[in-house]
Amino acid sequence: MSYQDEYVGSFPKDFSYGPFEQNGDSDNASLQEDHKPRILLMGLRRSGKSSIQKVVFHKMSPNETLFLESTNKIVKDDINNSSFVQFQIWDFPGQIDFFDPTFDSDTIFGGCGALVFVIDAQDDYQDALDKLQLTVTKAYRVNSNIKFEVFIHKVDGLNDDYKMESQRDIHHRATEDLAEAGLEHVHLSFHLTSIYDHSIFEAFSKVVQKLIPQLPTLENLLNILISNSGIEKAFLFDVVSKIYIATDSSPVDMQSYELCCDMIDVVIDISCIYGMVDETEVNTFNSQSSSLIKLNNGTVLYLREVNKFLALVCILREENFQKQGVIDYNFLCFRDAITQVFELRSKSQNAAKNRSDIELLANGAGDSTETTTDNLQVQIP
Ligand SMILES: Nc1nc2c(ncn2[C@@H]2O[C@H](COP(=O)(O)OP(=O)(O)OP(=O)(O)O)[C@@H](O)[C@H]2O)c(=O)[nH]1
Numbered sequence: 001m002s003y004q005d006e007y008v009g010s011f012p013k014d015f016s017y018g019p020f021e022q023n024g025d026s027d028n029a030s031l032q033e034d035h036k037p038r039i040l041l042m043g044l045r046r047s048g049k050s051s052i053q054k055v056v057f058h059k060m061s062p063n064e065t066l067f068l069e070s071t072n073k074i075v076k077d078d079i080n081n082s083s084f085v086q087f088q089i090w091d092f093p094g095q096i097d098f099f100d101p102t103f104d105s106d107t108i109f110g111g112c113g114a115l116v117f118v119i120d121a122q123d124d125y126q127d128a129l130d131k132l133q134l135t136v137t138k139a140y141r142v143n144s145n146i147k148f149e150v151f152i153h154k155v156d157g158l159n160d161d162y163k164m165e166s167q168r169d170i171h172h173r174a175t176e177d178l179a180e181a182g183l184e185h186v187h188l189s190f191h192l193t194s195i196y197d198h199s200i201f202e203a204f205s206k207v208v209q210k211l212i213p214q215l216p217t218l219e220n221l222l223n224i225l226i227s228n229s230g231i232e233k234a235f236l237f238d239v240v241s242k243i244y245i246a247t248d249s250s251p252v253d254m255q256s257y258e259l260c261c262d263m264i265d266v267v268i269d270i271s272c273i274y275g276m277v278d279e280t281e282v283n284t285f286n287s288q289s290s291s292l293i294k295l296n297n298g299t300v301l302y303l304r305e306v307n308k309f310l311a312l313v314c315i316l317r318e319e320n321f322q323k324q325g326v327i328d329y330n331f332l333c334f335r336d337a338i339t340q341v342f343e344l345r346s347k348s349q350n351a352a353k354n355r356s357d358i359e360l361l362a363n364g365a366g367d368s369t370e371t372t373t374d375n376l377q378v379q380i381p
Contacts (some may be wrong), residue, residue, distance in 0.1 A: 036088045037113030037211040042135055044128050045070060047118040048153045048195065053077060053091050054326045055195045056204050057241055062195040068095070085238045087113065087211060098138050109142035113211045114149055121166050122154045129170065133177040138156060140186055147210050150174065151203060156194035163192055206245040214341055218246035225334045229327045230320030235260050235313045239268065241358045260313040263301050267291045304331050306338055320331065336364025
């Protein structure tokens with residue numbers, strides 16, 4: 001679909017353990033990438049890492065993942081959907097060996113925002129738990145700020161009782177293993193996931209949200225919007241990936257989230273099929289995009305475009321939608337406020353980049369002899 005191609009069009013690059021080995025010719029590019037939070041996908045072979053990345057960020061249909069080949073090298077993927085959803089995903093091969101001298105843990109874990117560890121819940125998970133303990137121990141020693149997220153994956157094949165039982169068991173054993181390693185203070189978050197339903201999008205939304213420093217501001221703006229507009233629930237969606245980057249502070253129920261995801265699909269599909277004026281047009285989701293769907297239970301779904309990447313999707317009772325003018329006016333105020341948050345964010349990003357450019361010059365990082373020495377130092381296991 002053209003909309004997706006435009007924004008998720010960066011193809012993964014293959015490279016071996018030391019990411020700077022292949023990118024070594026471009027120190028500046030590497031430094032720029034360093035400003036983006038990095039999400040690592042780890043876990044045993046065939047646990048479903050590549051499938052997750054392909055389904056969430058590349059619109060691959062779940063059935064197609066059956067034909068994915070095993071990943072042999074780290075695959076790095078730049079996600080640039082919007083100003084807020086900007087990060088890199090590094091998909092690791094299942095057989096990764098932390099004791100391999102080319103495994104540059106300082107570089108890999110140093111710039112990492114979140115580490116997603118995928119456990120195949122349909123398989124015996126003892127080996128996965130051992131690997132989880134080893135991974136968390138290694139990563140935490142290098143970078144204590146990493147958010148550790150455990151995806152108890154492929155739960156589509158399990159009944160509800162077994163799902164809950166597996167989650168309880170994995171939670172218990174993983175935290176015990178960490179306590180044995182002296183890391184009882186390290187927090188692990190657990191999510192039940194499957195690529196065959198919306199759970200994987202919901203889980204990834206939560207991972208991404210933890211990497212957005214402006215999250216409290218966004219939540220606050222959404223709270224103000226819903227309380228002044230008679231809205232029950234509001235999500236701020238990244239349209240391409242359908243992950244929600246923020247919601248108001250009332251609890252999220254899966255059904256509402258699924259309804260909103262479906263609505264985005266409908267709007268994008270209709271826009272792409274019927275909205276294109278000529279064939280060269282790639283972006284049919286624009287500032288006029290909005291949609292209203294009345295459900296048979298007296299609820300209304302209302303979608304408004306915030307910018308070309310983000311959409312606000314609200315759920316409200318039909319009687320509260322009678323004053324649509326007020327809702328629309330409040331929405332415009334909300335959109336202005338979000339734009340201001342964006343502007344502030346890009347200003348601070350530019351300032352950070354300038355600072356690092358100056359540091360780069362001051363440290364003479366362009367000197368090839370020094371770079372080589374640095375690499376040698378960090379590669380010592
Ligand atoms: N039932 C089910 N199968 C899944 C799910 N996610 C992935 N799979 C399947 O699991 C198999 C392995 O998926 P991959 O994504 O290649 O696994 P991986 O972890 O990247 O594997 P390596 O590259 O070898 O490390 C594929 O056949 C997928 O279709 C899921 O949520 N449910």
